[in-house]
Amino acid sequence: MELYIRPDYEVVRNESRCIACRVCERQCANEVHSFDPETGLMRSDESKCVNCHRCVSLCPTHALKIVKTDDTYRENANWEAQTIHEVYRQANTGGVLLSSMGNPKPYPVFWDKLLINASQVTNPPIDPLREPMETKLYLGSRKANIVRGEDGLLKDTLPPQLKLSVPIMFSAMSYGSISYNAHESLARAAEELGTYYNTGEGGLHKDFYKYGKNTIVQVASGRFGVHKEYLEAAAAIEIKMGQGAKPGIGGHLPGAKITEDVSETRMIPKGIDAISPAPHHDIYSIEDLKQLVDSLKEATEYKKPVIVKIAAVHNAAAIASGIARSGADIIAIDGYRGGTGAAPTRIRDNVGIPIEMALAQIDTRLREEGIRDNVSLVVGGSVRSSADVVKAIALGADACYIGTAALLALGCHLCRSCHTGKCNWGIATQRPDLVKRLNPDLGYKRLVNLVSAWKHEIEEMMGGMGINSLEALKGNRLMLRGIGLTDTELRLLGVRYAGESL
Amino acid sequence: MKILANGMHYSALNAAVRMSEENDIEIMNCIGQRYIGAGLSERYIDIHGTPGNALGAYLNGAEVRVDGNVQEATGDTMNAGVIEVHGCAGDATGYAMRGGKIFIEGDVGYRCGIHMKAFRTQKPAIVIGGRAGSFLGEYQAGGTIIVLGENLGGKPIVGYFCGTGMHGGEIWLRTDELTAALPEQVKSERMTLSDEAASLIKEWCARFGKDEKPYLSAVYYRLTPNADNPYRQMYTPN
Numbered sequence: 001m002e003l004y005i006r007p008d009y010e011v012v013r014n015e016s017r018c019i020a021c022r023v024c025e026r027q028c029a030n031e032v033h034s035f036d037p038e039t040g041l042m043r044s045d046e047s048k049c050v051n052c053h054r055c056v057s058l059c060p061t062h063a064l065k066i067v068k069t070d071d072t073y074r075e076n077a078n079w080e081a082q083t084i085h086e087v088y089r090q091a092n093t094g095g096v097l098l099s100s101m102g103n104p105k106p107y108p109v110f111w112d113k114l115l116i117n118a119s120q121v122t123n124p125p126i127d128p129l130r131e132p133m134e135t136k137l138y139l140g141s142r143k144a145n146i147v148r149g150e151d152g153l154l155k156d157t158l159p160p161q162l163k164l165s166v167p168i169m170f171s172a173m174s175y176g177s178i179s180y181n182a183h184e185s186l187a188r189a190a191e192e193l194g195t196y197y198n199t200g201e202g203g204l205h206k207d208f209y210k211y212g213k214n215t216i217v218q219v220a221s222g223r224f225g226v227h228k229e230y231l232e233a234a235a236a237i238e239i240k241m242g243q244g245a246k247p248g249i250g251g252h253l254p255g256a257k258i259t260e261d262v263s264e265t266r267m268i269p270k271g272i273d274a275i276s277p278a279p280h281h282d283i284y285s286i287e288d289l290k291q292l293v294d295s296l297k298e299a300t301e302y303k304k305p306v307i308v309k310i311a312a313v314h315n316a317a318a319i320a321s322g323i324a325r326s327g328a329d330i331i332a333i334d335g336y337r338g339g340t341g342a343a344p345t346r347i348r349d350n351v352g353i354p355i356e357m358a359l360a361q362i363d364t365r366l367r368e369e370g371i372r373d374n375v376s377l378v379v380g381g382s383v384r385s386s387a388d389v390v391k392a393i394a395l396g397a398d399a400c401y402i403g404t405a406a407l408l409a410l411g412c413h414l415c416r417s418c419h420t421g422k423c424n425w426g427i428a429t430q431r432p433d434l435v436k437r438l439n440p441d442l443g444y445k446r447l448v449n450l451v452s453a454w455k456h457e458i459e460e461m462m463g464g465m466g467i468n469s470l471e472a473l474k475g476n477r478l479m480l481r482g483i484g485l486t487d488t489e490l491r492l493l494g495v496r497y498a499g500e501s502l
Numbered sequence: 503m504k505i506l507a508n509g510m511h512y513s514a515l516n517a518a519v520r521m522s523e524e525n526d527i528e529i530m531n532c533i534g535q536r537y538i539g540a541g542l543s544e545r546y547i548d549i550h551g552t553p554g555n556a557l558g559a560y561l562n563g564a565e566v567r568v569d570g571n572v573q574e575a576t577g578d579t580m581n582a583g584v585i586e587v588h589g590c591a592g593d594a595t596g597y598a599m600r601g602g603k604i605f606i607e608g609d610v611g612y613r614c615g616i617h618m619k620a621f622r623t624q625k626p627a628i629v630i631g632g633r634a635g636s637f638l639g640e641y642q643a644g645g646t647i648i649v650l651g652e653n654l655g656g657k658p659i660v661g662y663f664c665g666t667g668m669h670g671g672e673i674w675l676r677t678d679e680l681t682a683a684l685p686e687q688v689k690s691e692r693m694t695l696s697d698e699a700a701s702l703i704k705e706w707c708a709r710f711g712k713d714e715k716p717y718l719s720a721v722y723y724r725l726t727p728n729a730d731n732p733y734r735q736m737y738t739p740n
Contacts (some may be wrong), residue, residue: 086740095738156667219579222597227581228541228562267600267621268643272670277641281616282575282594291536295559295578345740399696420739449689 007458165194174202177341186442245337247311312358338381620644636661
């Protein structure tokens with residue numbers, strides 16, 4: 001145990017139920033549980049517990065529960081236990097605090113302060129079970145010119161588009177940060193759902209080239225695994241400029257996680273740290289960004305849309321305006337609650353802005369400048385439900401990226417310990433004994449279930465509004481009303497207060 | 503095939519190169535067209551004039567020869583092939599290259615060989631005849647960079663921050679003394695050329711018609727990273 005740091009949780013074992021079958025011991029990669037041969041009883045070392053609930057879920061006699069410890073420091077609203085522990089940890093080690101998954105701090109969630117409209121009497125609601133609802137959409141630039149060929153017929157000048165059957169894609173998670181089985185689940189689910197998953201910046205495993213038409217490949221500052229076949233395999237190419245969980249910060253996959261297979265996919269040697277610098281060192285301006293966009297288009301003969309992904313930061317609207325002029329087809333914006341496999345705690349918890357604000361401001365800015373049709377907008381970080389998707393589209397998004405919700409579908413229990421590499425659910429780990437706990441045959445079905453259920457719910461909400469296509473919902477902010485929001489928040493979101501009629 | 507490039511947009515020029523039925527292509531009067539040879543795996547492209555940025559980006563086995571200077575981001579994310587420049591190169595030459603070789607007769611700008619990396623049998627190399635600007639081999643993770651230091655004109659052979667964040671590969675500098683201060687991640691040793699470095703220098707000499715002797719018998723400093731995992735101790739799980 002680290003000096004001064006008391007366990008956050010207590011493992012409560014109901015001795016009358018426990019049969020000492022030792023399942024908990026075998027299941028816990030953190031080695032919390034052990035068998036005491038002298039007493040014949042199970043023991044637990046709570047200091048190692050990350051509260052991932054693997055043991056609780058698998059205990060055959062329901063003998064276990066994990067509770068928040070009621071051991072307490074002297075109460076202090078300014079110095080909470082977590083804050084105190086962070087000081088102890090840094091005094092113990094001298095290290096930068098490292099966390100994972102999205103910002104858990106109690107900042108406002110604006111999705112929860114937006115209400116969706118419904119039709120009554122006039123413009124009647126539509127029953128999606130009876131009537132067709134259009135959830136198909138295309139992502140890409142709409143900048144087409146009307147050009148006629150010598151035969152007088154219209155020439156197709158529309159830039160390449162991604163076709164989605166639902167407005168939901170799986171966001172970038174690299175092989176390395178998540179496991180082979182997690183990637184396989186995402187790829188197969190994307191194929192079955194008619195949408196896309198994203199390789200993240202860790203390259204594309206050779207086994208997954210066959211899912212290429214449902215794959216978005218990423219090009220990040222480290223250029224891991226980027227080569228001609230990788231670019232050709234994909235349906236679209238995403239340039240990663242930033243990530244919501246760590247805006248302005250690069251990535252760093254420790255050498256210990258670069259296994260043989262990860263090494264091959266990233267195209268780097270085994271055991272050596274994989275460092276993604278914070279900036280692309282060839283991009284210092286929108287003009288430079290345009291150069292990378294254009295070079296990727298040249299290398300793939302203008303057949304694939306190029307996405308530019310940025311973190312939602314204070315000047316996101318101005319940045320997006322530049323990106324929309326850089327030749328990019330799609331802008332992906334990642335809010336400050338976006339997940340990560342590892343990020344410095346202070347960055348994750350303090351840098352960036354809510355996706356709701358960034359989206360509303362970017363959509364408004366692009367419309368005002370008359371360049372909204374240059375690009376599609378995809379938002380993530382964090383989109384937690386079908387209602388969030390509907391609100392995002394009404395605020396101006398074309399589609400959403402989901403990451404954390406997809407991992408939850410695969411069994412993640414949000415213990416936020418991905419950076420330790422010991423994920424008991426087989427997701428954020430490269431340890432073969434842990435990876436095999438995630439069965440991709442089941443995992444992909446769970447993802448398909450989740451997105452299919454959301455699709456039904458989106459149709460219900462759209463039908464309720466009397467809207468039968470996503471296109472008619474996009475940017476339709478009159479379908480939203482705010483609640484518990486200040487005048488400034490309403491102005492930035494571009495919505496009226498609940499009760500305010502037209 | 504000969505292409506007269508003056509007045510041509512880069513996308514038209516590149517399409518002509520891609521679609522050419524002949525393997526050998528000569529581009530005449532090149533005036534700043536970008537992305538020439540992007541992603542190509544075959545072809546021999548001989549360029550007269552000045553190609554634009556990102557020459558040979560994602561190059562995958564093709565060979566490019568330039569009779570003149572090249573601009574920024576030459577050989578960006580190159581995987582295989584050769585780029586031979588009878589002149590000088592701009593900034594970010596060989597950014598993140600993973601394989602193949604770049605030979606520059608003259609100088610290179612800032613950030614040459616940044617984030618260069620090796621992979622299995624792929625070992626990228628950049629040989630520079632003149633001097634290199636600041637940030638040479640920044641974040642270098644593999645491969646070989648050689649700076650031969652011709653025509654220094656009183657300037658140092660490399661600029662500031664050479665090898666910052668380096669965690670793999672090697673840099674050879676032909677110099678009697680190291681004048682620039684090196685970052686703490688970089689270790690330097692005065693030593694004789696390895697066979698591998700010598701063969702790269704011989705190839706550079708052959709390509710530019712130079713006498714090998716003064717290069718092979720000179721004093722070199724070899725720069726390598728101090729550790730494979732320079733940031734291992736930086737973090738505390740929270």
